[in-house]
Amino acid sequence: MDSALLRLLMMRLRGGLRMRLMQLKSLRGLLFFLAFGGIVWLLVVANSSALNPEFLNNGALDRQALSPQIRTFMPLAMLGMSLLTVVLTTGPTFHFSPTEINFLFTGPFRRRDLILYKFSAYVAGVTLSSALITPFAQAQTGSALSAFVASLLTLTFVQLNSAVIGMAGQALEGSRFARYRWPAIALLFTAAVATALYAWVTPDRSVFDLLTEFRHSWIGTIILIPYIVFAELFVAPSLFPHLALWACIAVLINAVLLYVAIKLDALTTDRALKENARQSDRWERIKQGGSFWATQRTEVRSIRRAPLLGGLGPIAFRQTLNAARNSFKVIAVFIGMAACLGPLASAFGVPVTDSRALTMIYIFYGFILPRTLVCDFRGDLSRMEIYKTLPIAPWRICAGQLVAQVLLAYVIALTMIASILVFEDGVDTSVALMFAAFALPLTVLIYVVENTIHLLFPTKLVPMGRADFEFLGRSLVEFIAKTIVVLTAAAVSAGVGLATFTMIRTSLVLPGLASWVTLTLIGVLTLVVMQFAFRRFAVAETVD
Amino acid sequence: MITVTNFSKQYKGFTAVKDLSFSVEPGQILGLVGPNGAGKTTTLRALCGIIPPTAGQLLVAGHDIVEEPIEAKQNIGYIPDDPRLFDTMTVWEHLAFTAAAYKLSDFEQTAEALLESFELTHKRDTLVHNLSRGMRQKVAIACAFLHDPKVILFDEPLTGLDPQGIRGIQQAIRERAQAGAAIIISSHLLSLFENLCTHIMVLSLGECRRIGTMSDVVSEVGQTDSSSALEEAYFSLTQQKEKGEA
Numbered sequence: 145m146d147s148a149l150l151r152l153l154m155m156r157l158r159g160g161l162r163m164r165l166m167q168l169k170s171l172r173g174l175l176f177f178l179a180f181g182g183i184v185w186l187l188v189v190a191n192s193s194a195l196n197p198e199f200l201n202n203g204a205l206d207r208q209a210l211s212p213q214i215r216t217f218m219p220l221a222m223l224g225m226s227l228l229t230v231v232l233t234t235g236p237t238f239h240f241s242p243t244e245i246n247f248l249f250t251g252p253f254r255r256r257d258l259i260l261y262k263f264s265a266y267v268a269g270v271t272l273s274s275a276l277i278t279p280f281a282q283a284q285t286g287s288a289l290s291a292f293v294a295s296l297l298t299l300t301f302v303q304l305n306s307a308v309i310g311m312a313g314q315a316l317e318g319s320r321f322a323r324y325r326w327p328a329i330a331l332l333f334t335a336a337v338a339t340a341l342y343a344w345v346t347p348d349r350s351v352f353d354l355l356t357e358f359r360h361s362w363i364g365t366i367i368l369i370p371y372i373v374f375a376e377l378f379v380a381p382s383l384f385p386h387l388a389l390w391a392c393i394a395v396l397i398n399a400v401l402l403y404v405a406i407k408l409d410a411l412t413t414d415r416a417l418k419e420n421a422r423q424s425d426r427w428e429r430i431k432q433g434g435s436f437w438a439t440q441r442t443e444v445r446s447i448r449r450a451p452l453l454g455g456l457g458p459i460a461f462r463q464t465l466n467a468a469r470n471s472f473k474v475i476a477v478f479i480g481m482a483a484c485l486g487p488l489a490s491a492f493g494v495p496v497t498d499s500r501a502l503t504m505i506y507i508f509y510g511f512i513l514p515r516t517l518v519c520d521f522r523g524d525l526s527r528m529e530i531y532k533t534l535p536i537a538p539w540r541i542c543a544g545q546l547v548a549q550v551l552l553a554y555v556i557a558l559t560m561i562a563s564i565l566v567f568e569d570g571v572d573t574s575v576a577l578m579f580a581a582f583a584l585p586l587t588v589l590i591y592v593v594e595n596t597i598h599l600l601f602p603t604k605l606v607p608m609g610r611a612d613f614e615f616l617g618r619s620l621v622e623f624i625a626k627t628i629v630v631l632t633a634a635a636v637s638a639g640v641g642l643a644t645f646t647m648i649r650t651s652l653v654l655p656g657l658a659s660w661v662t663l664t665l666i667g668v669l670t671l672v673v674m675q676f677a678f679r680r681f682a683v684a685e686t687v688d
Numbered sequence: 689m690i691t692v693t694n695f696s697k698q699y700k701g702f703t704a705v706k707d708l709s710f711s712v713e714p715g716q717i718l719g720l721v722g723p724n725g726a727g728k729t730t731t732l733r734a735l736c737g738i739i740p741p742t743a744g745q746l747l748v749a750g751h752d753i754v755e756e757p758i759e760a761k762q763n764i765g766y767i768p769d770d771p772r773l774f775d776t777m778t779v780w781e782h783l784a785f786t787a788a789a790y791k792l793s794d795f796e797q798t799a800e801a802l803l804e805s806f807e808l809t810h811k812r813d814t815l816v817h818n819l820s821r822g823m824r825q826k827v828a829i830a831c832a833f834l835h836d837p838k839v840i841l842f843d844e845p846l847t848g849l850d851p852q853g854i855r856g857i858q859q860a861i862r863e864r865a866q867a868g869a870a871i872i873i874s875s876h877l878l879s880l881f882e883n884l885c886t887h888i889m890v891l892s893l894g895e896c897r898r899i900g901t902m903s904d905v906v907s908e909v910g911q912t913d914s915s916s917a918l919e920e921a922y923f924s925l926t927q928q929k930e931k932g933e934a
Contacts, residue, residue, distance in 0.1 A: 446812060447781055448784060455789070461788065462774055465781065470775075529772065532737060533737060
């Protein structure tokens with residue numbers, strides 16, 4: 145690599161480190177960092193306790209029990225990711241920012257050097273990610289060193305593999321091979337659907353059984369050879385010779401992929417530039433609160449009128465359009481994931497009432513979903529000025545902001561409930577209806593709290609780089625605060641229900657209703673707090 | 689139409705605007721001029737209810753912006769220096785949104801006329817993030833004009849506009865003033881004030897250095913060979929204070 149690029153890389157790394165240290169200088173940055181560190185430490189301690197012999201009876205935590213699953217399913221999952229890259233075509237190749245394009249593309253550097261520079265920057269980032277993964281993975285691999293090596297090589301492979309597949313797809317565009325792409329995808333999709341249907345109609349064989357058979361068949365082994373190497377890194381019984389051997393093969397695979405990427409890059413420079421511009425535009429939109437998957441169309445059919453609804457209408461109108469055009473694919477993916485809840489729980493034999501399943505559902509619904517699907521104040525930080533100048537009462541603006549967000553999340557909740565109703569034994573219609581009734585005020589509560597925190601302590605929605613500990617710490621603290629509010633509200637609601645039941649003791653309908661009304665009232669009360677937060681929100685105070 | 693009395697704004701101990709008083713009558717165009725940090729944007733933002741004043745009273749069409757914000761805002765059209773539009777909405781949908789927010793039942797005809805006057809008709813169904821900065825500025829102005837406000841506040845209205853756009857906006861501002869709107873423009877472009885404004889207020893370090901009709905302010909300083917009269921007056925008024933501070 146060119147020495148100037150190497151120097152630039154070092155300076156950028158030093159700059160990143162300096163920025164993190166500057167974050168720590170502020171009290172807020174330090175507190176969030178400590179919060180993040182503390183929570184990670186607790187998780188590590190909890191994780192390492194899994195190594196305690198008395199826990200080894202638990203099959204899910206047993207290294208020996210997990211190893212065959214990793215050997216079987218990790219290569220399949222990696223193959224699935226590769227196929228997804230083929231379908232999406234525009235996978236992450238080597239993304240250069242506009243600044244890098246302006247400075248480096250016009251500089252006296254060879255294209256190969258630029259790719260190496262970008263790859264080195266990526267490896268530096270991956271090294272940090274691997275260090276973060278290590279404490280969690282060492283319970284499986286047996287030592288911190290093996291966990292780090294396995295994570296580092298696997299993450300590097302994932303990036304290189306995606307880049308090569310993406311570049312190969314771009315290089316083949318316009319050639320006679322390009323026309324086989326969609327028929328091949330259709331063939332694979334048909335095979336997947338046929339497999340799922342076969343598993344569905346055959347009671348004694350699940351999809352997992354079929355996948356396991358494929359993985360261990362000779363044809364499966366040939367197709368999955370490169371991916372099997374990386375799965376073996378995580379299950380190697382010893383550092384030497386097992387891990388060392390597999391690591392050498394993994395390094396060789398990564399080196400070959402890097403070589404192929406450099407060769408393919410020469411064929412796809414124009415396309416790469418176009419992709420870089422597109423990626424940069426997307427990132428800019430994400431920084432503004434938009435979605436990576438937002439529509440890239442220039443023109444759409446305009447909706448002629450916005451509803452009034454006493455001032456609530458135009459705000460809800462804006463956020464509905466935002467959801468439809470910004471997050472349509474995200475919503476589709478989440479609904480798909482929600483629909484899979486019942487079948488997955490059934491396949492793994494874990495009832496949804498199990499504490500682990502409930503925790504996963506809550507993390508999905510209370511953390512991942514609100515962080516990914518953003519159609520409320522949180523995505524409009526740069527447009528608060530507009531809302532402040534509107535002749536609409538603050539509570540109406542707040543309520544309007546929540547309409548689209550809450551309804552979409554509620555649809556996802558209903559999909560989960562329907563999925564559980566269909567696939568879970570012991571869940572009947574009345575229980576499902578009760579879940580559906582309580583899910584609405586609970587969803588309102590989650591998003592009111594989410595928005596209130598955001599209005600009181602506004603911040604960016606995307607981290608500044610890979611190791612933004614302040615951002616990570618803040619996200620965890622917010623999640624914990626939100627969980628406390630939700631649990632308190634649920635406890636109060638349940639308490640009122642219980643008190644009503646002890647007084648009446650005849651049916652569960654009235655206590656349930658009392659409980660529901662209580663939860664709804666708490667939601668309304670928090671909306672008042674949110675309205676207060678909106679009123680006191682100070683739009684960036686320019687003093688010009 | 690606009691009455692500001694003893695308005696002050698402080699940010700964490702720093703005084704951005706100090707004891708400012710002025711009024712703008714229907715048909716008048718007041719130009720706010722001053723160096724960076726003079727308090728121009730703060731004054732405009734306080735007038736349209738974005739930031740609360742620390743002290744003083746700001747009346748818009750007879751309504752106090754703090755006590756009766758909804759009634760006051762019904763009469764305001766505000767165009768910020770960097771219009772942040774909703775990136776997933778088309779040009780027309782911005783007008784539809786504005787119409788609903790200001791409770792306008794029949795807005796289509798006015799909206800069509802505004803699109804035509806700002807040469808945006810062919811961009812009606814374009815998502816605004818695909819527009820140039822100048823085009824976005826025009827969309828923001830069209831939205832601000834849609835409800836026919838009695839008070840219009842412009843913060844750097846000509847940023848990013850092409851010569852045709854500049855001429856169009858200047859014409860639109862004149863027409864609005866002739867129709868009876870009270871207008872305040874904040875800008876660093878002194879030539880804009882010379883072309884448009886009936887009154888001038890020179891702000892420096894948060895204080896009003898001079899307010900009056902354009903001819904009054906200019907006549908005080910007189911014209912030199914090298915620069916325009918307003919430019920001379922501007923430097924004279926703002927540098928006096930800075931020298932005094934030094």
